[in-house]
Amino acid sequence: MGVLPKTTVARLPRYLRYLDDLPRQTETVSSEDIAQGAGVSAALVRKDLSLLGAAGRRGIGYDLHRLEAVISRVLGLGAKLAVAIVGAGHLGTALANYAGFKVRGFEIAGIYDIHPARVGTVSGPVQVRHLDWLAEDMANEQYQIGIIATPANAAQTVGDLMVAAGIRSILNFAPAVIRLPEAVTLRQVDLAIELQILSFHLAQ
Amino acid sequence: MGVLPKTTVARLPRYLRYLDDLPRQTETVSSEDIAQGAGVSAALVRKDLSLLGAAGRRGIGYDLHRLEAVISRVLGLGAKLAVAIVGAGHLGTALANYAGFKVRGFEIAGIYDIHPARVGTVSGPVQVRHLDWLAEDMANEQYQIGIIATPANAAQTVGDLMVAAGIRSILNFAPAVIRLPEAVTLRQVDLAIELQILSFHLAQ
DNA sequence: TAGATTGTTAATCGATTAACAATC
DNA sequence: TAGATTGTTAATCGATTAACAATC
Numbered sequence: 348m349g350v351l352p353k354t355t356v357a358r359l360p361r362y363l364r365y366l367d368d369l370p371r372q373t374e375t376v377s378s379e380d381i382a383q384g385a386g387v388s389a390a391l392v393r394k395d396l397s398l399l400g401a402a403g404r405r406g407i408g409y410d411l412h413r414l415e416a417v418i419s420r421v422l423g424l425g426a427k428l429a430v431a432i433v434g435a436g437h438l439g440t441a442l443a444n445y446a447g448f449k450v451r452g453f454e455i456a457g458i459y460d461i462h463p464a465r466v467g468t469v470s471g472p473v474q475v476r477h478l479d480w481l482a483e484d485m486a487n488e489q490y491q492i493g494i495i496a497t498p499a500n501a502a503q504t505v506g507d508l509m510v511a512a513g514i515r516s517i518l519n520f521a522p523a524v525i526r527l528p529e530a531v532t533l534r535q536v537d538l539a540i541e542l543q544i545l546s547f548h549l550a551q
Numbered sequence: 552m553g554v555l556p557k558t559t560v561a562r563l564p565r566y567l568r569y570l571d572d573l574p575r576q577t578e579t580v581s582s583e584d585i586a587q588g589a590g591v592s593a594a595l596v597r598k599d600l601s602l603l604g605a606a607g608r609r610g611i612g613y614d615l616h617r618l619e620a621v622i623s624r625v626l627g628l629g630a631k632l633a634v635a636i637v638g639a640g641h642l643g644t645a646l647a648n649y650a651g652f653k654v655r656g657f658e659i660a661g662i663y664d665i666h667p668a669r670v671g672t673v674s675g676p677v678q679v680r681h682l683d684w685l686a687e688d689m690a691n692e693q694y695q696i697g698i699i700a701t702p703a704n705a706a707q708t709v710g711d712l713m714v715a716a717g718i719r720s721i722l723n724f725a726p727a728v729i730r731l732p733e734a735v736t737l738r739q740v741d742l743a744i745e746l747q748i749l750s751f752h753l754a755q
Numbered sequence: 756t757a758g759a760t761t762g763t764t765a766a767t768c769g770a771t772t773a774a775c776a777a778t779c
Numbered sequence: 780t781a782g783a784t785t786g787t788t789a790a791t792c793g794a795t796t797a798a799c800a801a802t803c
Contacts, residue, residue, distance in 0.1 A: 359747075360743070445642060532753070543564040549720050610759045
């Protein structure tokens with residue numbers, strides 16, 4: 348299948364979300380259907396899916412269940428993925444409780460903080476543990492994804508800790524640029540930046 | 552200044568974040584400094600800033616405070632912006648309490664829900680009010696930005712309500728594509744999709 | 756002057772769209 | 780067969796990078 352463009356990868360989960368929400372008895376979907384459901388053009392859907400070798404049928408469309416299987420496989424969503432959150436403040440706690448993760452196959456398997464008052468409290472499906480345990484816990488939990496939900500000034504340290512513990516995919520919510528080894532995949536969500544971009548459009 | 556590319560607009564808040572974190576006494580910064588701090592190339596920084604008419608000085612760099620002022624103005628960050636959140640679950644509550652918004656000049660001025668048990672509870676700086684009050688409250692609060700933090704099936708309805716109330720910039724955290732009038736700026740943050748993109752890279 | 760750094764152009768790269776032959 | 784829809788190519792569009800003259 349070769350290398351998929353970043354933009355294609357970013358759209359696949361949106362296609363999958365649409366497909367998953369379709370009535371169970373649906374048998375085929377067209378690129379036009381998916382385009383509507385995901386908010387992109389039909390040509391782009393066909394292009395993306397053809398990169399996956401997604402076996403549509405001309406005149407008919409794509410087999411729903413086959414297509415879901417292909418996209419899931421490409422995204423590596425076969426088994427449940429274990430997630431560790433660092434930072435048990437408001438945001439970390441909300442993420443630990445976020446129902447949308449579970450539905451999509453992610454399990455919050457651990458949440459960590461350095462604040463003694465937070466350690467031991469229950470946050471979502473697990474108890475908050477002291478950050479010092481992260482590396483050790485990896486042996487049992489095999490975290491595959493780390494989420495940084497700390498203040499900006501802790502983000503780099505926490506990222507380094509995660510990498511040292513063996514985590515290779517990290518989602519950073521702290522408003523700071525952090526630098527990690529090439530081999531680690533890092534994504535950044537900055538909530539204030541989202542609002543600032545909206546502000547720009549208000550100002551136009 | 553003409554029209555700024557979307558990509559430029561998305562980077563400006565990152566530049567500003569870096570500049571804001573610099574020691575107060577700093578007088579000038581180079582495109583290379585900003586590039587490091589924001590995680591992009593220096594050529595791109597210069598290109599972006601030149602689109603703003605940002606008056607750097609060859610051989611010297613950019614005047615820090617002047618540059619901050621220019622970017623802030625372009626982003627429309629002069630006055631505090633009032634934000635209304637709809638959905639007082641875990642995520643909405645966390646957003647209401649998110650310190651990063653206040654620092655960047657956003658004020659959570661209202662939070663709404665339809666769940667009677669949540670109405671009246673305190674969430675961040677304000678009490679949760681019933682969603683029915685949203686339109687009426689606009690008269691006092693002049694919300695400029697709306698945040699949707701509801702389940703997916705409520706997102707379209709809430710978006711329509713916000714637009715009817717006069718809100719023209721919306722940040723949607725619900726995992727659903729919603730359709731709003733052209734004139735409304737809509738941004739989408741889907742937390743599960745971020746994890747799915749990380750999952751793809753794990754699978755490679 | 757010599758060194759540093761911008762501003763801008765042209766080249767390159769990458770992504771999206773339009774169009775349509777293939778084919779179900 | 781006629782209508783629908785894919786898969787793919789070429790054209791277009793847009794964004795980034797490289798390079799360097801201008802100039803502080």
